Amino acid sequence: MRLVTLANETRDGHLHVVSQDGKRALPVDAVKTLQEAMERWDAILPDLQTLSRAVEDSGEPFAPNQALAPFPRAVQWLDGSAFETHALLIQQAWGMPVTGLPDRPLMYQGLSDRFLAPTQTAIFPSAEDGIDFEGEFGVILGDVPMGTSAKDALQYVRLIVLINDWSLRALGPIEMATGFGWLQCKPACSIAPFAVTPDELGSAWRDGRVGLPLNIHRNGQEFGKANGAQMKFGFDELIAHAAYSRDLPAGTILGSGTVANANYAEMGSSCIAERRAIELIETGTSETPFLTEGDRVTMSAQGPEGNDIFGAIDQSIQLVKATGV
Amino acid sequence: MRLVTLANETRDGHLHVVSQDGKRALPVDAVKTLQEAMERWDAILPDLQTLSRAVEDSGEPFAPNQALAPFPRAVQWLDGSAFETHALLIQQAWGMPVTGLPDRPLMYQGLSDRFLAPTQTAIFPSAEDGIDFEGEFGVILGDVPMGTSAKDALQYVRLIVLINDWSLRALGPIEMATGFGWLQCKPACSIAPFAVTPDELGSAWRDGRVGLPLNIHRNGQEFGKANGAQMKFGFDELIAHAAYSRDLPAGTILGSGTVANANYAEMGSSCIAERRAIELIETGTSETPFLTEGDRVTMSAQGPEGNDIFGAIDQSIQLVKATGV
Numbered sequence: 001m002r003l004v005t006l007a008n009e010t011r012d013g014h015l016h017v018v019s020q021d022g023k024r025a026l027p028v029d030a031v032k033t034l035q036e037a038m039e040r041w042d043a044i045l046p047d048l049q050t051l052s053r054a055v056e057d058s059g060e061p062f063a064p065n066q067a068l069a070p071f072p073r074a075v076q077w078l079d080g081s082a083f084e085t086h087a088l089l090i091q092q093a094w095g096m097p098v099t100g101l102p103d104r105p106l107m108y109q110g111l112s113d114r115f116l117a118p119t120q121t122a123i124f125p126s127a128e129d130g131i132d133f134e135g136e137f138g139v140i141l142g143d144v145p146m147g148t149s150a151k152d153a154l155q156y157v158r159l160i161v162l163i164n165d166w167s168l169r170a171l172g173p174i175e176m177a178t179g180f181g182w183l184q185c186k187p188a189c190s191i192a193p194f195a196v197t198p199d200e201l202g203s204a205w206r207d208g209r210v211g212l213p214l215n216i217h218r219n220g221q222e223f224g225k226a227n228g229a230q231m232k233f234g235f236d237e238l239i240a241h242a243a244y245s246r247d248l249p250a251g252t253i254l255g256s257g258t259v260a261n262a263n264y265a266e267m268g269s270s271c272i273a274e275r276r277a278i279e280l281i282e283t284g285t286s287e288t289p290f291l292t293e294g295d296r297v298t299m300s301a302q303g304p305e306g307n308d309i310f311g312a313i314d315q316s317i318q319l320v321k322a323t324g325v
Numbered sequence: 326m327r328l329v330t331l332a333n334e335t336r337d338g339h340l341h342v343v344s345q346d347g348k349r350a351l352p353v354d355a356v357k358t359l360q361e362a363m364e365r366w367d368a369i370l371p372d373l374q375t376l377s378r379a380v381e382d383s384g385e386p387f388a389p390n391q392a393l394a395p396f397p398r399a400v401q402w403l404d405g406s407a408f409e410t411h412a413l414l415i416q417q418a419w420g421m422p423v424t425g426l427p428d429r430p431l432m433y434q435g436l437s438d439r440f441l442a443p444t445q446t447a448i449f450p451s452a453e454d455g456i457d458f459e460g461e462f463g464v465i466l467g468d469v470p471m472g473t474s475a476k477d478a479l480q481y482v483r484l485i486v487l488i489n490d491w492s493l494r495a496l497g498p499i500e501m502a503t504g505f506g507w508l509q510c511k512p513a514c515s516i517a518p519f520a521v522t523p524d525e526l527g528s529a530w531r532d533g534r535v536g537l538p539l540n541i542h543r544n545g546q547e548f549g550k551a552n553g554a555q556m557k558f559g560f561d562e563l564i565a566h567a568a569y570s571r572d573l574p575a576g577t578i579l580g581s582g583t584v585a586n587a588n589y590a591e592m593g594s595s596c597i598a599e600r601r602a603i604e605l606i607e608t609g610t611s612e613t614p615f616l617t618e619g620d621r622v623t624m625s626a627q628g629p630e631g632n633d634i635f636g637a638i639d640q641s642i643q644l645v646k647a648t649g650v
Contacts, residue, residue, distance in 0.1 A: 109436060111571060113577075176504030179501030179506065182505070245512045246512050
């Protein structure tokens with residue numbers, strides 16, 4: 001089952017069930033929003049499943065730009081950093097001790113008062129901040145009680161999503177050095193249009209990891225297709241980490257961090273910072289520029305049968321300083 | 326004008342206007358919740374002001390335990406660390422370079438899916454985590470556009486609140502060292518019952534700072550009465566920092582960080598960690614223990630005329646491990 005939030009007159013849009021070809025949808029009546037669905041999941045699941053069958057025959061067409069983020073705003077956004085290769089490359093390039101990931105998950109709390117729609121223009125203050133994308137997978141959770149262990153955690157995974165965690169790299173090291181974590185360098189994320197139940201991934205959802213290539217293009221050129229399977233810590237361990245000292249409310253979005261693979265020479269990278277790190281290590285110079293006005297970034301992930309599971313993120317960049325917005 | 330959210334059958338409670346003695350209230354009809362009030366502030370302000378006059382004569386009594394946090398949940402919680410004395414003491418005690426605060430504000434994003442009610446029992450995993458309180462002042466904002474400067478920022482301050490930012494100290498250094506900031510060590514905060522307009526503070530609201538003593542008692546013993554005026558960065562600068570790369574939605578809560586004063590020998594501290602730092606510096610040993618099962622923490626702040634402006638936080642602690650919850 002795949003869900004999409006289509007624009008209406010409200011800030012949270014209207015939840016729909018979407019067809020396998022991603023082009024037709026039927027409105028959900030039992031609840032209006034994805035947040036309501038998360039809070040009443042068990043009660044409304046039969047309705048959603050009935051709609052999911054009906055949408056193949058009776059769905060109404062919709063245009064890609066009608067789709068909002070599945071959550072136009074959410075109760076909580078927690079972002080991990082679970083790919084060892086990414087940590088090793090960044091540490092080596094930046095002259096840090098090359099220790100890889102620590103023995104406990106890395107995670108920060110990001111803004112969740114808005115998520116950009118998949119085709120919405122992304123507006124940033126200035127190209128001098130080092131505008132970057134980060135392709136990652138995420139899970140949407142039901143209510144998770146404080147103290148939930150990793151072995152009990154995956155039962156709370158309701159939906160899987162594809163996320164672009166926009167980042168301002170020039171601000172990253174400054175904010176990391178304070179120990180307070182990231183604020184200015186992490187503006188609003190974007191989410192691909194379709195939030196899908198784990199069964200849509202078939203065997204690609206395994207061990208709490210999304211075993212799919214995350215396809216990223218920059219201005220029409222392939223940038224990366226790294227697979228989500230190589231997480232050091234699976235979503236089970238990320239959930240347990242997040243829930244150590246707090247209940248996680250239904251509708252929490254939990255991210256994997258930038259997807260990265262050990263064979264990056266073949267698979268590419270899921271963010272510019274990592275490619276620049278590889279260039280610096282291999283040639284002594286970072287060649288690939290960060291993003292600027294008018295640059296376009298697309299992300300998608302194809303399932304085992306070649307279908308486009310999450311729909312596509314397809315965004316262009318606009319600068320406040322360049323345009324006088 | 327002072328506002329209180331009283332419990333009803335909904336998760337967000339019902340917004341009321343409260344009398345000067347803090348004991349009687351009248352329900353707001355124009356909106357149900359404080360979040361709605363923040364989003365329609367200019368339109369409903371006349372209604373609120375009318376109620377604020379009427380409540381002195383016709384308000385209905387309510388019990389302290391009927392009051393929820395002004396926001397039982399909020400769109401965003403951003404917490405600064407703006408008191409130089411606190412930074413200097415912690416740095417000296419922990420053997421860090423004693424540089425004070427950096428030349429830009431420190432701030433992290435905390436969980437906002439829930440705020441504890443002022444008399445609600447606070448539940449934590451274990452006393453081994455170093456349970457601590459942090460008394461601080463906060464502002465509640467209207468919509469702040471990205472790029473707002475400090476000189477334009479104070480117009481967006483709608484209300485002022487008193488916050489206890491519960492902290493788990495044993496986890497703090499571990500999470501700071503990662504550069505990702507705090508997650509496990511910052512469970513849900515509590516907020517005192519009354520959110521007040523800046524005019525309620527008279528001349529104590531000046532230069533974007535709350536010039537009031539924050540009175541803290543631990544198990545009935547005075548712990549601190551530090552004044553909020555000594556922020557290195559005022560709320561104007563904190564707002565500009567937060568809004569550098571994002572719009573701040575109406576209802577954002579922005580905190581000052583632990584209130585601390587240079588004359589701490591007289592004023593005490595607003596958290597146990599700071600008192601332990603002072604003890605370590607002065608005697609070589611930290612004597613004051615962190616909190617455990619059954620400990621009680623109260624916080625309040627009296628205005629220039631001796632009135633209790635924000636009402637009182639009065640909470641006891643319960644441990645999961647001790648009680649088997």
